[in-house]
Amino acid sequence: MKISFLRIAHCILICASMGLGNPVMSQTFKAVENIASRRAPWLVTKLAFSTIPTDKGRDVFELSTRNNKVHIAASDVNAAAEGLNWYLKYYCNRSMSHMGDQLSPLPKLPEIKKIERVVSPYPFRYALNYCTISYSMSFYRWEDWERELDWMALNGVNLMLAPVGMEGVWQNTLKKLGYTDQEAKNFIAGPAFGAWWLMGNLESWGGPVSQDLIDQQVILQQKIIKRMHELGIEPVMHGFYGMIPTSLKNKIDIKVIDQGKWVGGFTRPDFLIPTDPSFDKIANIYYAEMKKLYGKNLRYFGGDPFHEGGSSKGVDVTLAASRIQKVMQQNYPSSTWVLQGWQSNPATSLLNGLDKSKTLVIELFGENTNNWEKRKGYEGTPFVWSNVSNFGEKNGIYGKLQRFADEVYRAKNSEYGQFLKGIGIIPEGINNNPVTFDLMMELGWHNEHVDVKQWIKRYVAYRYGKSSPTLEVAWQLLLETAYSSPKVQQEGPSESIFCARPAIGIKTVSSWGTRKRNYDTSRFAEAVRLFVSASDDFKHVETYNTDKIDFVRQVQANKGDVVYQAMMNAIEARDSDAFKVISSKFQTMILQQDSILCSTKYFSLNRWLEQARAFGKTSADKVNALKNAKAQITYWGPDTNPRTDLHDYAHKEWGGLMSTLYLSRWKTFTNDQLARMTGGSVAPVNYFEMETDWVNDGNMHLPKVISDQQVNKLIAEILK
Structure with missing residues (x-):
């Protein structure tokens, strides 16, 4: 059989867009150049990229300078973006954050005296909590998401929760099940409450939503997914795990478990028992609508049955989990089910029903708990060590920084280290405490144990554009107070009366x-006075002024x-x-x-x-x-x-x-x-x-x- 040249070319393009094989065109790193053009245009003409092999399957980048060019050699586009950020941080003293940027141009290109090679010990660097999508990103438009994705890529994120635009999937699914257009819309939550709708905590609150809004979010999600693929970031979509409207049982004969009330007095959506004959039908419709809107090139799906107190009474949880994963695999072969390690979830009975090679647990509350250890690596399931650190995006200087470094290193070198597949940030709100996110994401590129007292010195320099003995002393005091790691459990920062x-x-x-x-407030105030005393030297630096206001606010x-x-x-x-x-x-x-x-x-x-x-x-x-x-x-x-x-x-x-x-x-x-x-x-x-x-x-x-x-x-x- 003769195969035309155009057909071969078309196949190559498809493979490239799906990340299959290693076509040359997918490794030009144009997407990273574009980040530089948007965030550090003064540097973009000085960049040169090349591809190098992985380090025994691990992501790697190398940095060097020659002929007045910064050479970034990387194993893939995501590693190349991290390499760009590494150069900006540690050679240019420049950085990007959710709380201000320090990206002003430099008069001279900083040289790298010898090639620096950095290897990630982990296949995954994960980001975002469902709550982040609502507390921080409820009203993001494309320019906001573009900036967000630039930050994610620069910080090496290669797996990211992305449940925007699920309104369209659910609307189309419910209409196929006999709902009117308005009935389908009545199930959907408003823009600031979508996280808890998707997690099965509530329905309709914050609505009604319009068709314009649903269509707007679908288009936005299509742009997000396209850009994520360009940057080497795998989107974690929202899978079908049995959550259905409480009204569906009135339309078709199905077996459901009433999920009762969630906090605040909200009625939860029902849980459709996966052994019910309608389960596969509804799931298949859901995934078919997902493919129509967002394509077949999706490999990770979230969704947690019985989240925060949902009822499993009368359900064979092991069998249910198996059926949920089976229908996911039928629609998206080789996909991975991403589960939240939160409270008692995922239950051992649920994990027992899964193909663990196609499962990933995100340990959320790592700043306070060690469930990865208590549960023996989640009974032998691949997991990502993460921390929440912020709840509700409440203000407050907080973050157990040394604990982050200690626990990641301890987990990696423990008997369950073989199951540790990455690190992640799971804040409920991301517009706070930028140091916590910088440290956590950088831990994804450290094999050795990190001493935060040493690391913070370099952070000071790139956060504010230059170092200062006064700021270094102030930050050491901050590490001993608000950013210390007491063995006390608390949900996020201490609250303001x-x-x-x-x-x-x-x-x-x-x-x-x-x-x-849980710290000495008088010593914290001393740290802030020291920090503020440097104002004359940093008065035009956005990041310094943002932190100054935040620290004084805390005092x-x-x-x-x-x-x-x-x-x-x-x-x-x-x-x-x-x-x-x-x-x-x-x-x-x-x-x-x-x-x-x-x-x-x-x-x-x-x-x-x-x-x-x-x-x-x-x-x-x-x-x-x-x-x-x-x-x-x-x-x-x-x-x-x-x-x-x-x-x-x-x-x-x-x-x-x-x-x-x-x-x-x-x-x-x-x-x-x-x-x-x-x-x-x-x-x-x-x-x-x-x-x-x-x-x-x-x-x-x-x-x-x-x-x-x-x-x-x-x-x-x-x-x-």
């Missing part, structure tokens, strides 16, 4: 958080705890005069906090709200997106439950939020307590009503910008 729904004797701001500071939040306790003492003593003075000071501190936070876009409420308003095309979508944005960071939901334990779960110390809702709540509390002290009849304060009114008022809360001189004066007052 300013953001709490007012009450007497507040233990936590959010239901599962902590107000306790003020820490001082807020002391003043709150004084308020409580005055209430207990029924000393109204003292209470007036102290509560006035507390409110002044909130306003000071608001003012310094408004001085940078990274701590601005308006920035989040503008993202939401720009998200949709129609006026209805814009109004709904704005409500989603404001509800998520306040009472969360639902509208009908004033006692929701999700309120303030995603609270923020943001300029514009501090001076409006939070200040109003504390003023109301003050007036209420003063009235009680005088013995008058006082009705209970309805804080939930205050929060819902704030969410629905349509206010965009423009930041109240103050001068640099005023900011510096406020900082000096806070640090006294």
Whole structure:
């Protein structure tokens, strides 16, 4: 049989686009050049790329300079991107982050005296939590995703959760099952709550969604997947694991398990028993719609049955897991099921039903737990060591940095090291503590044990563009305080009392958080004073100024705890005069906090709200997106439950939020307590009503910008 040249060429192109074989065109690293063009255009003409073999199957890059060119030799495009970032960080003192960039041009190309060769010990460098997609990325448009993917590639991420655009898959699936267009839309959550919909925690909350929004997200996801393939990043899509609308059982005869209520009072979607005859049919429709929208070149799928308390009563979990994986394999042969190692999931009974060679567990809570060890490498299942470190994208200086390095090294050299296949970052919110993400992702390229006290010296230089003895000392103190690794379990950073729904004797701001500071706050304040003392040398450096505001914000939040306790003492003593003075000071501190936070876009409420308003095309979508944005960071939901334990779960110390809702709540509390002290009849304060009114008022809360001189004066007052 004769095969035409065009047909051969077409096959080569398909193989290249799918990452099969090793065609020359797939190794030109044009995608990495494009990153340089977008982020460091001053460097792009000085780059030269070449391909080298893997190091015994492991990703590798080599850096050298000759003839006034930076030569990056790499085993694939992803390693080449990491190589570019390595050169930027460790030779140019330049970096990109979610909290500011330091990518200004250099007058002269830094030389590499001898070839530097770096090998990754792990096949996977993983990123993102379902929650990140909603807490940080709810309203991302293409330019935001393009920047995000550039950062991911530069940090060596080659496996990334990417469940954008699942609205279209579900809409098409449900319509094939007899749903009307509106009935299908009624199942879908709003843009700020999609994570918990996909995890089987709720349905419809935050809606309704429009067809324009569904179509917009499908197009966006197609762009995301295309760019991920170009950058050597495998997308983790959302698989079918049995989650179905609670209404489906009313349309077809199926066996389901009622999943009961999730936190906040939300009704969970049902779980379709995988042994039911309809399971394969529905799963096949779902995956067929996935292929139509996003193609056949997908190899990783997430989805966790019984997430956070879902019921498995009456289910043969081992058999169910086998059936879920089987239908996944039938639709996407050789695909891998990616499971979250969170709480008791994945259960041993579930893992027992799986082909473990096609399974990957992401250990989420590594900063506090060692489930990989307790469960003997998840009973012999490939796993990725990760940490959450941030919950709800709450502000707070936090990250057990040395523990990250210690646990990764310990796991790699343990008897279960053969199952450790990578490292990852699993934050619920990514716009915070950039040092935690830099360290974790770089651990994916270290074979040796990392001493963070030494590593941080190089971080200081590339984070701020140059080193400074003052900043180095300040950062060593930060490592000994807020960034230390105490053997204390806590969910994310210690919370700010300013953001709490007012009450007497507040233990936590959010239901599962902590107000306790597990470090010496006076030494932390000393570190911040040192850091701020370098302002004259770094006053035009965005990354320095962003960190300065964040560190000072934390000092003020820490001082807020002391003043709150004084308020409580005055209430207990029924000393109204003292209470007036102290509560006035507390409110002044909130306003000071608001003012310094408004001085940078990274701590601005308006920035989040503008993202939401720009998200949709129609006026209805814009109004709904704005409500989603404001509800998520306040009472969360639902509208009908004033006692929701999700309120303030995603609270923020943001300029514009501090001076409006939070200040109003504390003023109301003050007036209420003063009235009680005088013995008058006082009705209970309805804080939930205050929060819902704030969410629905349509206010965009423009930041109240103050001068640099005023900011510096406020900082000096806070640090006294």
